[in-house]
Amino acid sequence: MKQHYEVVVIGGGIIGCSIAYYLAKEKVDVALFEKGQIGLMTTSAAAGMLGAHSESNGEDTIFSFARSSQQAYLRLKDELYQLSGIDIGYKEGGILKLVFSDTDKHQLTPLLKQPTAEWLDKEEVKKREPLIAPNILGAAYIKDDVSVIPDQTCESFAKSARALGASIMESNGVYQVEKKDGNYLVRTMHGDVEANYVVFATGVYGNGLFRQIGLDEELIPIKGESLIVHSEQHVLEYTLFHESCYIVPRNNGKLVIGATMIKKDWSDTVSLEGIKFLIEKAKAMIPSAIEWKIDHVQAGLRPGTFDGNPFIGRHPEEERILIACGHYRNGILLAPATGEMIRDFVVGKDINNGWMQTFRVDRRQSIVV
Amino acid sequence: MKQHYEVVVIGGGIIGCSIAYYLAKEKVDVALFEKGQIGLMTTSAAAGMLGAHSESNGEDTIFSFARSSQQAYLRLKDELYQLSGIDIGYKEGGILKLVFSDTDKHQLTPLLKQPTAEWLDKEEVKKREPLIAPNILGAAYIKDDVSVIPDQTCESFAKSARALGASIMESNGVYQVEKKDGNYLVRTMHGDVEANYVVFATGVYGNGLFRQIGLDEELIPIKGESLIVHSEQHVLEYTLFHESCYIVPRNNGKLVIGATMIKKDWSDTVSLEGIKFLIEKAKAMIPSAIEWKIDHVQAGLRPGTFDGNPFIGRHPEEERILIACGHYRNGILLAPATGEMIRDFVVGKDINNGWMQTFRVDRRQSIVV
Amino acid sequence: MKQHYEVVVIGGGIIGCSIAYYLAKEKVDVALFEKGQIGLMTTSAAAGMLGAHSESNGEDTIFSFARSSQQAYLRLKDELYQLSGIDIGYKEGGILKLVFSDTDKHQLTPLLKQPTAEWLDKEEVKKREPLIAPNILGAAYIKDDVSVIPDQTCESFAKSARALGASIMESNGVYQVEKKDGNYLVRTMHGDVEANYVVFATGVYGNGLFRQIGLDEELIPIKGESLIVHSEQHVLEYTLFHESCYIVPRNNGKLVIGATMIKKDWSDTVSLEGIKFLIEKAKAMIPSAIEWKIDHVQAGLRPGTFDGNPFIGRHPEEERILIACGHYRNGILLAPATGEMIRDFVVGKDINNGWMQTFRVDRRQSIVV
Amino acid sequence: MKQHYEVVVIGGGIIGCSIAYYLAKEKVDVALFEKGQIGLMTTSAAAGMLGAHSESNGEDTIFSFARSSQQAYLRLKDELYQLSGIDIGYKEGGILKLVFSDTDKHQLTPLLKQPTAEWLDKEEVKKREPLIAPNILGAAYIKDDVSVIPDQTCESFAKSARALGASIMESNGVYQVEKKDGNYLVRTMHGDVEANYVVFATGVYGNGLFRQIGLDEELIPIKGESLIVHSEQHVLEYTLFHESCYIVPRNNGKLVIGATMIKKDWSDTVSLEGIKFLIEKAKAMIPSAIEWKIDHVQAGLRPGTFDGNPFIGRHPEEERILIACGHYRNGILLAPATGEMIRDFVVGKDINNGWMQTFRVDRRQSIVV
């Protein structure tokens, strides 16, 4: 292990790995420390939707950020494969936001104003997805909201970053960050290193370090449970989405049914209640889902923040401590744009002002004022 | 592999292994051939209840057979541990057959006439199992209906049989049995052997061989799916039973929630429908079961017969071909008595006449006449 | 289930699924019966190399057959993805047949005469694979010997066949095939069907049925054990091959180290001996392989024949019974060409005469004469 | 969650659970906080030997402590089963410390002076374990060094503690301990509680908290990898031990081959190198071990200290902060005695002075002086 790096990234989930990748591409001397294994925490539990539209209504700042990130994946899928030999599981088709009631329909009004969203009536939905529940009324179709396989994507970022010169170290947690001679001393299980910049990409797991560096914000876990299933039939062309639950068909033949939302639960077990809920949701979308076979179950902790938006930006008092946490339901989608934004902070490029304001770390205090 | 054995047993589930054990104890020269691994088919999917009462009403012939088998386990648990070093997971406590309605109660009337069954009123049930559903009306308590861990019990039979001199061969299927010079020629994947007696302990998987040896009976699969779960709390003292579903607490800390009944399904996958059904059944017995955590799911094929009773006895035309198949929901319970009965056919001891008539292989034809 | 099909395929490994696919493409009315699940037997244990050159020396008939099959995959990868939504894991790069001794080198002489094989000297090999063992002398490089992920490929064939109209039934074994009124009666666990043609794609598992239909050939299992591993680093660009062992990097980030060759072993367990052997082989190719982490182990039974070539062709006496078994080490590679050849028997297209002679089912008898 | 407990135990491995159990037995108001799940860290990776003799030479203080702990298990096995319904997997038989060389023999000299150890010559060892390597020279036999199943034992302690009134909370990590009004404020992920006593039973994972409470000691991970295997045969009566590796037969039919010793490695992956080493060690003891079949692999981090002995005792400056960490290779063995000792600190009973001195937390400083 070297004794000095220009940038140290703490955390090897998809956010940290994307950051390391974009920095390495700029030939920045970057090291990433992951206390466990790359991509095995929240990232590995994600469904992998790049739901720029499906998770928002196309109106807020985060939408433009999400769209930019979604588009980045178009280039990344080949770029990362070239560098790492790993397929990110990019699966075209897009998403259907299903409408079973007037309320459902009403909620889609703003989204349907977007040029990228298209209204499909009942018949059209049935034609595209013949197994859909008969009480379907229609759907918003967003072709661009495709999906990837999260753990493969994360690993691909990490190996590509390595190929470009980044140092990626697993099983090496950071337990302290302190100032030293104008730089930062990063204390890890395998020794201390110095860095000009430190990036916190610790997902929901960073509260302890946050306190150390005087940050008054807290990440809140929102646990999500999912089922990984398969079917003899080729059952779905599109991702289906309804009331924050979904069925995602993957390019390896599996389907993901997700996900529960359990606040402040730090466990990663899967309860019978969660399973029952997910089966009922899947059945409401596709009645014959009840015949699908289970492969396994999984759970992960979404990193939530007080307002649902991630923290991406500078520590209020330490401008070379950068934060990139709290991506909640959308970290897979937002990884490329987050990586680019952190890179821009480091290399000093211009950054979209709306994004800076929306994601700044001390926005709660500002609101109060 | 020797060229001749006195007895060849086909099938290494709990029935075949028990038979090999009881024969080896009598110093009979016995070989068992299992096409896969010992105990990995139906046996490994069982819950392990020794439900002599819970699965019958205490009135039929099978009840006396079941009771005799249940009692055999009292000695076996130490005997098998001494010989094999394997604990069969014998767990005392007994079973509560729950009553939630007058119909439930009514169905228990014959059972409650047995001296081994005891009526517990609502309060007593609540005292013994505080987590029970509040709409409980009472329960029949059968102390003797304890449980074991099926795969460990089966392996213990097999290794004990080996310790006593039996030859047990895995990954060696039998594909043909034919007559030769007054004996039987048993053709296996690893060569032919001769035997004076051949025992079919093939569970539900013997229909092909049955046809070869001119047997007109068919085993019918009744698939059962279960959930293996755990809880932070010590939640259950007793096995709970209601409408052919149950929750069995094991001595390794796991709970088994079982089981569905799907006729003529030869698959061993677990469907979302089955899982949902089991969660609902468990919740009806223990509302807080919904909080339990899943470990894994499993499925197996109960070997059913036309009348629900096993075939244990001689081939109608070949008296040294013995059949021991079709133990349906009770093969774990009935393994010792079946082993003893087959041993008695071989060594020529007296056999209870009621059992012989009830389990004889050609009983369907007799009925018709 | 319909009562009549034009073609019934028995067996849903990669061979049966490819056959069903090519027949369905020609709008032939085809049903496939699989006793377990699609692709879970030998197929799921394969490494997935399309080793047209690596498994032969480029001189025999099988080479032209293998090359034609390999090229078919170039089209199939997109075709199958369109129809099934499943990625077959096609990974470019090619293979290095490593040379550590003069004997190694000598054995490659015929191969190196092929225009598709290229000699790389020591330095070039080191440049391409920096982790290679230092005692490397050179390698034959075959760009066309790429790889796929076998279970995904098989499932993709099955779902694509279904999309084109084939009936694919799992958990439904065939236990008898007999003649009836000029057609064949195929008896399955879920009832009888008639067919004009029956295709045996039963892998190594068809000996019982072979006897029934009067075929005097036997499939011989050659068990192969493998390790599935991963590494923090992106360690390999190419498949490495030496003395019938290999390391295959997959596009999902895993590496496969294979495989042992154990004759006449019908088990699918993995022994400590096998594991040790594979670790030593991997280490001999890549010394730092010793640091790789294990994910899981697997084993499968290669379907061997008396001369190492598959049986693809007509039953000697029943011209509408077709055989497609015995693909030994190369069933993944040979699946497309086998599917096309069986299709041609059914629809009556011309078939390469060399292939017909090499793969005919009764070639042993002919040799004897 | 209550706001005040008399004792808070941090960590739900076997040490913490044993402490909670012994405190609850004394009716002390105790809560235990575990950040993950009970017993899933180092404890679940242990082999489970109660090797009072096998891990020492019978001469040091730790030997008397270990013996007392070993004897406690004789009572505990029934006590815990009564309270929790969980079998701890206590398996009699004892251990053979194998001698293959003069050096081996020489090292056993002190041990063989113990009345509990018995010398077995070559023939006797062969008689007891017929599969032993032919170059065996003899063995020290210790009947009392039996084994348990670690995860079941730990869970049994936890559920028994609960049955006696302890509060055991999973998925609830402690991130800070500070003084408050003469008591301690324990800050957990689910809120703050106060306690009169705080016990650190954090295994190797407590270094961060140690620093917070001003403790200058560090736990050092010594990673150990193992193989869980099975055999068709009943292969072993005794635990075999040689050069810190071993084969432990369990009462569930599995065998554990352990374990590597890798210092300062914080990962829990299993490398090919580790697997190869273990296979070679097993083969050296039992040549036919090479035929055993693998079930799975596992790894865990032994909590090491500067001198190899655990820290059990008071914080040097805070007498109501108690430490119980660093049980290295023997935490399963030492759990009962540790639980009793911590209980005695809390309830104010006399404690063996030798043990107090050997295990005191500030002994390094004392040595220096």
Ligand SMILES: Cc1cc2nc3c(=O)[nH]c(=O)nc-3n(C[C@H](O)[C@H](O)[C@H](O)COP(=O)(O)OP(=O)(O)OC[C@H]3O[C@@H](n4cnc5c(N)ncnc54)[C@H](O)[C@@H]3O)c2cc1C
């Ligand atoms: C059920 C579910 C479904 C989801 N579906 C989607 C989806 O479809 N689309 C989408 O875009 N998002 C989805 N998400 C959200 C997405 O998973 C998260 O937003 C994303 O994974 C967050 O990535 P991360 O890198 O911030 O966190 P993580 O993946 O948790 O990575 C943080 C890493 O930091 C490491 N770490 C923490 N502290 C330290 C330290 N001190 N030293 C060293 N390392 C440390 C951790 O070990 C961890 O590996 C889903 C989430 C869940 C739970």
Ligand SMILES: Cc1cc2nc3c(=O)[nH]c(=O)nc-3n(C[C@H](O)[C@H](O)[C@H](O)COP(=O)(O)OP(=O)(O)OC[C@H]3O[C@@H](n4cnc5c(N)ncnc54)[C@H](O)[C@@H]3O)c2cc1C
């Ligand atoms: C969900 C479920 C719950 C259950 N719960 C209970 C319970 O609580 N209590 C109870 O008593 N019972 C229970 N049962 C029933 C019990 O599991 C069965 O009755 C019992 O396992 C049957 O044992 P077997 O040996 O006949 O069959 P199997 O265990 O299926 O063994 C038959 C063996 O024969 C082998 N074989 C077949 N053909 C050949 C051949 N040609 N050559 C070589 N080998 C061959 C097979 O590979 C197989 O291993 C349950 C069953 C299920 C599915």
Ligand SMILES: Cc1cc2nc3c(=O)[nH]c(=O)nc-3n(C[C@H](O)[C@H](O)[C@H](O)COP(=O)(O)OP(=O)(O)OC[C@H]3O[C@@H](n4cnc5c(N)ncnc54)[C@H](O)[C@@H]3O)c2cc1C
């Ligand atoms: C370790 C290993 C590595 C390998 N690596 C490669 C490689 O890199 N490249 C390559 O090309 N090949 C490889 N192979 C070889 C390849 O796996 C096989 O040649 C191929 O899978 C054979 O396919 P199959 O469809 O004939 O057999 P299977 O996959 O075994 O399919 C046969 C199917 O028939 C079913 N069946 C049998 N009898 C009946 C019945 N009566 N009724 C209904 N269904 C029935 C079975 O259940 C089974 O699913 C490897 C094999 C092994 C073991």
Ligand SMILES: Cc1cc2nc3c(=O)[nH]c(=O)nc-3n(C[C@H](O)[C@H](O)[C@H](O)COP(=O)(O)OP(=O)(O)OC[C@H]3O[C@@H](n4cnc5c(N)ncnc54)[C@H](O)[C@@H]3O)c2cc1C
């Ligand atoms: C391969 C191997 C073989 C072994 N074999 C044996 C053997 O045969 N016999 C034997 O006696 N010993 C054996 N051991 C040693 C034994 O496993 C350990 O000594 C013992 O498990 C230590 O127990 P523990 O409770 O201290 O630690 P752990 O089991 O690691 O428990 C500590 C717990 O504290 C929790 N924790 C940590 N920090 C916090 C926090 N801040 N808040 C809440 N919870 C926290 C952790 O999550 C963890 O669950 C073996 C070990 C290994 C690795």
